[in-house]
Amino acid sequence: MTNPCPSGATLAEAEDFLAEHPEIEAVDIVLHDSNGIGRGKIIRRHELPSLYKSGRHMPISILGLDICGEDVHETGLIWDKGDGDLRAWPIPGTLKVLHNTTPPRAEVLMSLYELDGRPMTSDPRHALQRQVDEFAKRGLKPAGAFELEFFLLAKERGPDGRVRPAADVLDGRDSHKTEVYSVDHLHGMLPLFSDIYAGAAKAGITAETMISEYAPGQYELTLHYREDVMQAADDLMRLKRIVRAQARAHGVVACFMAKPIADYAGSGMHFHVSLMNEKGENVFAEKKPGKWETMLLHALGGLRATMAESMLVFAPHLNSWRRFANQSYAPISTAWGVNNRSVALRVPAGDVKARRIEHRPSGVDANPYLVAATVLAGILHGFDKKLDPGPETTGNAYAEDPEGPEIPREWRAAIEAARNSEFLKQALGEDMHRTFVEVKAAEYARVARTISEVDYDLYLHTV
Template sequence: MTDAASPSGSSPAEAEAFLAAHPDIEAVDIVLHDSNGIGRGKIIRRHELLSFYNNGRHLPISILGLDICGEDVHETGLIWDQGDGDLRAWPVPGTLTRLHNTNPPRAEVFMSLYDLDGAPMTSDPRHALARQVAALAAEGLHPAGAFELEFFLLDKERGPDGRVRPARDVLDGRSSDKTEVYSVDHLHGMLPLFSDIYKGAELAGITAETLISEYAPGQYELTLNYRSDVMQAADDLMRLKRIVRAQARAHGVTACFMAKPVEDYAGSGMHFHVSMQDKAARNVFIEAQEGEWSPMILHALGGLRATMGESMLVFAPHANSWRRFASQSYAPVSPSWGVNNRSVALRIPAGDIKARRIEHRPAGVDANPYLVAATVLAGIRHGLAHRIDPGPETTGNGYEGSDDLPMPADWREAIRAAQGSAFLKDALGPDMHRTFCAIKAAEQARVARTISGVDYDLYLHTV
C-alpha cells in the first residue's frame, strides 16, 4: 500500500521541509511508547523518512504487549491470539525534531499505532489519553497542564557496597553525599550537562524552565512550561526524559528515573498540574472570589479522591514505585487534598488566581504520563458528572490524619484493585486496561519468584 492517508494527521510536507532544513541528518529514531513508557521502535536512514510519512511503518502488534524486560505477556491478547500480525505506525504530527549532541547527526519522531484500516490501536497509551481529551471536548471542556520531572544523576559504577551513589560533578569531578536541597552553588557543577539538556529541549520545542537541586543527594528537578494541550504536555515529559538520559550518558553519568533508587532519601515524583478551560478558553477552576472555591474545582477534587485508590497502579506501576510512599517523604499516603500543602495528594498551589489548578502528586517519575493524564482527566470527569464533594480540606501535617477512602497497601493490592475497577476500565478503555493490568500482573509474578539479595542477607545463615 502506498501514499495512504495518515490517520494521525501527519503530512509528508513536514518530512520534506525537515530534510531540506537539515541536510546533514543521517538517521531518525522512530519511537512508540508502550504501557511502561518505554520507547520502542527503529532507527531508520534518512532516505526512509519520506516513505514513513507517506505509507506509515508496519510493526508487530506484540510491541505493545511486552513487559518491562521486553518479554511477551500472552495474557494481553496481543501475541499469539492475533498471530502477532503487523499493524501500522504513523508519525505524530509536530514531533519530528533534530537531536542535540549526536554523532553522526540524528533526528527523532514519535509515532502511534493504528489498525490496518486506520482505526486507533486501543492498547496504545497515546490513544487512551486522546480518548479522554475527546470526551472532555464533547462536554465543552479542554484540559491544560504540565508535568514536573524529578530524577537522579548517578555514577556509572556502584559503590563497594553495591549501592548506587550520586554522580560526581561533570565540571570538575567534585563529589557530594549531602542533601543539597535548593543549593544554587551545587547546581553549578552540573551546568555543562544541564546546558546540553536545555539545548536539546529547545531543539524539540520544549520550554524546560526552573532547575533545582532536590531533597536527596544527586536528585534534581526540571519544570516544564504549562501547555494548553495536555497531549503536548505528556509528549514534553516523554521527550525530556529521553533528552536527560541521552545527555547524561554523553557526559559519563547515569540518569535514573526509578521512583525510589535510594532507600534513605526521598523518591522522585512526576507531579501533574492540571486545569480546565471552557470553549472561550476561560479557566473554570477560578473562583468568583479568592478563597471561595468554585464548584468545578471542588467536584474535580472529589472525583480524583474517589477514584485514586483503584487508580494507584497507573501512578505507581512498578515494585519499586511503592517504596516511595512513606510518612514525611513528600509522597502522599492518602487521597487527601489541601491548599499550599505538600503533605497532601491533591494540592491547590498558592499563586495568582488566574492560574488556579490542581497539582496531582501521587505519580512517580517511573509512571507513563499518557496513562497518568488519561486517568486524572477521567477522575475529574467522574467528579464533575456526579458532583462529588471532596470532603474537608486537610490542613497542617497531612501525614498525621486518617482517611476513610481506601488505598492499596502495596503493588499486589494495587494490581487487584485495578483489575476489578470499572472506573479504570472506562478511563483507559477496555483494551488498554486489559493490556496494562496483564503486563503488571506478569511483572509482579516475575518479582515474586525472584530470590533477592535481601533473602540471602536475612536467611542464608540464620534459618
C-alpha cells in the same frame, strides 16, 4: 495506492524537514508502550518520506511487552492475533533534531493504528486522546504540565554494591549531602544541564527551572504549562529521553526509578492540570474571592473517589511503592489541601487565573499518557457524580487521618484493585486496561519468583 495518514501528519512536513536539515543521516521512530518505554527503529534519511506516505509496519506485540521486553501472552496481543503487523504513523509536529549526536540524527514520535486506520486501543497515547475528546464534547480543553524529578548517579556502584550520586561533571567533586535548593551545588552539573536545555530547545520543549532536590544527586526540572495536555505528556516523554542521553554523554547515569536510594526521598512526577472553556477561561478559577468554584471541588471529589483503584497507574512498579512513606513528600492518603505538600491533591497558591490541581501520587517511573488519562477520567467522574471532596486538610496529612477511601499499601493489592476497577476500564478503555494490568501481573510474577540478595541476607545462615 497508500492510505491517508490517520494521525494527520503530512508528507510536506517530512520534505520540509529534510530540506532544512541536510546534515541529518538517520531518524529514531519512537512508539511508547504501557510502561512508557520507547520502542521502535532507527531509519535512514531516505526512508523518512515513505514513513509519512505509508506509515511503518510494526508487530502488534510491541505493545504487549513487559519491562524487560518479554512477551506477555495474557494481553492477547501476541499469538492470539498471530503477532501480525499493524501500522505506526508519525505524530504531526514531533519530528525534531536530536542534540549532541554523532552522526546527526532526528526523532519522531509514533502512534499505532489498525490497518484500516482505526486507533489501536492498547496504545497509551490513544487512551489519553479518548479522555481529551470526552472533554471536548463538553466544551472543555485540559491544560497542564508535568514535573520531572530524577537522580544523577555514578556509572559504577559503591563498595557496598549500592548506587551512589554522580560526581560533578565540571570538576569531579563529590557530594553526598542533601543539597536541597543549593544554587552553588547546581554549578557542578552546569555543562550537563546546558546540554539538556539545548536538547529540549531543539525538541520544541520549554524546559524551565532546575532545582537541587531533597536527596543527594536528585534534581527537578520544571516544564512550561501547556494549553494541550497531550503536548504536556509528549514533553515529559521526550525530556526523559533527552536527560538520559545527555547524562550518558557526560559519563553519568540519569535514573528515573521512583526510589533508588533507601534513606532518601524518591522521585515524583507531579501533574498540574486545569480546564479551559471555549472562551479560554480557566473554569477552576474562583469568581468570588475566598469561594472555591464548584467545578474545582467536584474535580477534587472525583480524584479522591477514584484514586485507590487507580494507584497502579501512578505507582506501576515494585520500586514505586518504596516511595510512599511518612514525611517523604509522597502522599499516603487521598487528602487534599491548599498550598500543602503533605497531601495527594494540592491546590497551589498564586494567581487566581492560574488555578489548578497538582496531582502528587505519581512517581517519575509512571507513564504520563496513562497518568493524564486516568486523572482526566477521575475529574469527569467527579463532575458527573457531583462529588464533594470532603474537608480540606490544613495541617500535616501524614499525622491526620482524613476521610476518604484508603489507598493500597503495596504493589500486589494495587494490581488487584486495578484489575477489578470498572472506573479504570472506562478511563483507559478495555483493551488498554487489560494490556496494562496483565503486563503488571506478569512483572509481579517475575519479581515474586526471583531470589533476591535480601533473601540470602536474612535467611541463608539463619533458618
